[in-house]
Amino acid sequence: MNTGDGDFYRSLRFLVIDDQPAAREGLRICAQTMGAFAVDLSSGYQDAIARIRRAPPDVILCDYLLGNDRSGQQLLEELRRFDLLADEAVFIMVTAEQSYEQVVAAVELAPDDYIIKPFSPDRLKLRLDRTMRRKRFLEPLFVAKREQDFDRAERFVRDAIETEAGRNYRFELMRQEAEVALLKGDPAAAEAAFLAILETHPFPWARAGQARALLGQRRLAEARSIMDEVVADAPDYFGGHDLKADICLEMGDYAEGQRTLEAAAARTGRNYERKRRLADAALLNGDTETARQAMADVIRNDTMPGAVSIADHLMLVRSHVEAGDLLAAERVLAEITPQRLETASLDERASSLALRALMRPDTERERIAALRASWLAIPLCARSRVDIARAAFAIGDNELAVAMAAALFASDEIRRMFKIVRDLFEANDMAAAFRELQRKAALQRIASGADGPSV
Amino acid sequence: MHTVLDLISSGVHDAKNQLFLAESLLVRAEAEHGVALDEARYAIELAAQRLSRVLAAYRFERGIGRLSISIVPVSELLEEAALVNRRHCEHLGLTLDVDDHADELRAFDRELVLDILSNALQNASRFARARVLLSAQIEDGFLCLRVEDDGPGFAAAEMDEQSSPGIGLFVARVLALQHVREGRHGRVELRNGGILGGGVFELYLP
Numbered sequence A: 001m002n003t004g005d006g007d008f009y010r011s012l013r014f015l016v017i018d019d020q021p022a023a024r025e026g027l028r029i030c031a032q033t034m035g036a037f038a039v040d041l042s043s044g045y046q047d048a049i050a051r052i053r054r055a056p057p058d059v060i061l062c063d064y065l066l067g068n069d070r071s072g073q074q075l076l077e078e079l080r081r082f083d084l085l086a087d088e089a090v091f092i093m094v095t096a097e098q099s100y101e102q103v104v105a106a107v108e109l110a111p112d113d114y115i116i117k118p119f120s121p122d123r124l125k126l127r128l129d130r131t132m133r134r135k136r137f138l139e140p141l142f143v144a145k146r147e148q149d150f151d152r153a154e155r156f157v158r159d160a161i162e163t164e165a166g167r168n169y170r171f172e173l174m175r176q177e178a179e180v181a182l183l184k185g186d187p188a189a190a191e192a193a194f195l196a197i198l199e200t201h202p203f204p205w206a207r208a209g210q211a212r213a214l215l216g217q218r219r220l221a222e223a224r225s226i227m228d229e230v231v232a233d234a235p236d237y238f239g240g241h242d243l244k245a246d247i248c249l250e251m252g253d254y255a256e257g258q259r260t261l262e263a264a265a266a267r268t269g270r271n272y273e274r275k276r277r278l279a280d281a282a283l284l285n286g287d288t289e290t291a292r293q294a295m296a297d298v299i300r301n302d303t304m305p306g307a308v309s310i311a312d313h314l315m316l317v318r319s320h321v322e323a324g325d326l327l328a329a330e331r332v333l334a335e336i337t338p339q340r341l342e343t344a345s346l347d348e349r350a351s352s353l354a355l356r357a358l359m360r361p362d363t364e365r366e367r368i369a370a371l372r373a374s375w376l377a378i379p380l381c382a383r384s385r386v387d388i389a390r391a392a393f394a395i396g397d398n399e400l401a402v403a404m405a406a407a408l409f410a411s412d413e414i415r416r417m418f419k420i421v422r423d424l425f426e427a428n429d430m431a432a433a434f435r436e437l438q439r440k441a442a443l444q445r446i447a448s449g450a451d452g453p454s455v
Numbered sequence B: 001m002h003t004v005l006d007l008i009s010s011g012v013h014d015a016k017n018q019l020f021l022a023e024s025l026l027v028r029a030e031a032e033h034g035v036a037l038d039e040a041r042y043a044i045e046l047a048a049q050r051l052s053r054v055l056a057a058y059r060f061e062r063g064i065g066r067l068s069i070s071i072v073p074v075s076e077l078l079e080e081a082a083l084v085n086r087r088h089c090e091h092l093g094l095t096l097d098v099d100d101h102a103d104e105l106r107a108f109d110r111e112l113v114l115d116i117l118s119n120a121l122q123n124a125s126r127f128a129r130a131r132v133l134l135s136a137q138i139e140d141g142f143l144c145l146r147v148e149d150d151g152p153g154f155a156a157a158e159m160d161e162q163s164s165p166g167i168g169l170f171v172a173r174v175l176a177l178q179h180v181r182e183g184r185h186g187r188v189e190l191r192n193g194g195i196l197g198g199g200v201f202e203l204y205l206p
Helices: A006-010 A021-033 A045-054 A072-081 A100-106 A121-146 A150-160 A167-184 A187-198 A204-216 A220-233 A238-251 A254-267 A272-284 A288-301 A310-322 A326-334 A338-342 A346-359 A361-377 A382-394 A398-410 A414-427 A431-448 B004-033 B038-061 B074-091 B110-127 B167-178
Strands: A013-017 A038-042 A059-063 A090-095 A113-116 B070-073 B095-100 B105-108 B131-139 B142-149 B187-192 B199-205
Touching: A006 A121, A013 A021, A013 A045, A021 A038, A021 A059, A021 A121, A021 B004, A038 A045, A045 A072, A059 A072, A072 A090, A090 A100, A090 A121, A100 A113, A100 A204, A113 A121, A121 A150, A121 A167, A121 B074, A150 A167, A167 A187, A167 A204, A167 B105, A187 A204, A204 A220, A204 A238, A220 A238, A238 A254, A238 A272, A238 A414, A254 A272, A254 A288, A272 A288, A272 A310, A272 A414, A288 A310, A310 A326, A310 A346, A310 A382, A326 A346, A338 A346, A346 A361, A346 A382, A361 A382, A361 A398, A382 A398, A382 A414, A398 A414, A398 A431, A414 A431, B004 B038, B038 B074, B038 B110, B038 B167, B070 B074, B074 B095, B074 B110, B074 B131, B074 B142, B105 B110, B110 B131, B110 B142, B110 B167, B110 B199, B167 B187, B167 B199
Parallel strands: A013 A038, A013 A059, A059 A090, A090 A113, B095 B131
Antiparallel strands: B070 B105, B131 B142, B142 B199, B187 B199
């Protein structure tokens, strides 16, 4: 690829994103001077997403501060979350804000590069040329990952790291090696790869990577102690807060999980993915009011097309149910129409039927009776099992409730759900049955010699 | 509630945005009128660097400065530092050469190190007669980034670490010291002589 040729950038689609018209114009001049021809302009977050959906650009030049409490970093994370940006596309953050460096040095999801204003077109071109060369070099890896051929991805990384051309990309390749190992389901290999990176410098994203690898191996206490440090050392690395909270919830430390997410959510007001996490943690922690508010906010304000799902509505229903507000729960449940349910997953269908039965036990009793055999047979997510157990108690089918709880105990999922399930059993005068399940699970663990959940 | 730092940061941020706009307008004028306004653009970039430097100095002086470490190929660092300063050197009739003996990946704060090198290059260009040399090598495990010129060299008072330095040198020393690896800190050294016989600025990073 000859990026030195002015014509190279002529054939690429550029998108400049900045909420300030004058700054937008400045970036456009810069892009055109370095050879760009097709330069599209966007005034901010929502508009940029719409444009990128319509016509994915090859190069995005995005200001860090986008106004309305939105940042370029958030846009980048959203684009990745909805898979709107191919690995081959270039995303360069532009900022006059020196503090952005703190962010970019910490996060996993960094842009391809960032450049601090003011800069000349020559300098932008230098940075873009380098990014283009790197992307070109890594292209076979992008393709292999997209096709989920992780063995091929792994082979590419191992071979590339030995080549002369791969020398400048050694760290990028080590990082990819770790990520591919995680995708492959080999957390021990991922841990080794992250440790190799950490020998050079304790990067927050690499320590978080190590914690993810430990979480994958169920070494929760070690993962937790790493993330406690990361969150303290890099307070602007919000993905680090999310991961720490996740580990806390796995350990059954709901209060710290919620507190961690609350602190991060307060500083990223319009990150609705984090609000969802907060609702989940708050519900596990028994703080139904926070869960209700967070989910109501998500459903009302996450304006990204297709972002608000049936799962979100179900979370709000659960939050209302746990808060004892069945009227509100029923209202939200009514918004999930039979047509919407047709496209829903098995879990979502099971949950919405169970929650419906909870509101109207008498009219739904027969339907539940008909579904019970299949619910006992199929794998369901933990939330759905709790919904079914709750409905089962409401219709007097204690046996179904116990079976759902037993299924949770049989997997590691009981760690997260422990408090909710115990409270549910206690509220239905079934505390003894719950203790019996607990006892059996403990005996089972001893018999198998596994280091299972110690709840 | 705004702290003094918030106010200063926000002022610097606004000013740098304005300077970017000014530079872009000069770029457009160059294209429209076929003129070269390199020196005007260089002056704008120097002004922005000064602002950043003052802010960085304030942060580190207050003990709230933090480095943003990334892994950088040394060759890329040299290339970029030279790019920012080459036209200015040419304008002064100076040759700027780059010599990379390090050829490695190293962990440091890219933007701050670029700024320090740029400042050293600009300083060298003020005193050089004909040549400025930017080079990198590994010495005793340290990355040594060196800016040399063929001018009269530093005055004895400038090289005395006890004397009160200009803000550029002050920040360079503070930032060098922040780079720590295996208990070893970075440092700045000034001396005379070197390959070109003039001033030698050396930034050692662990």
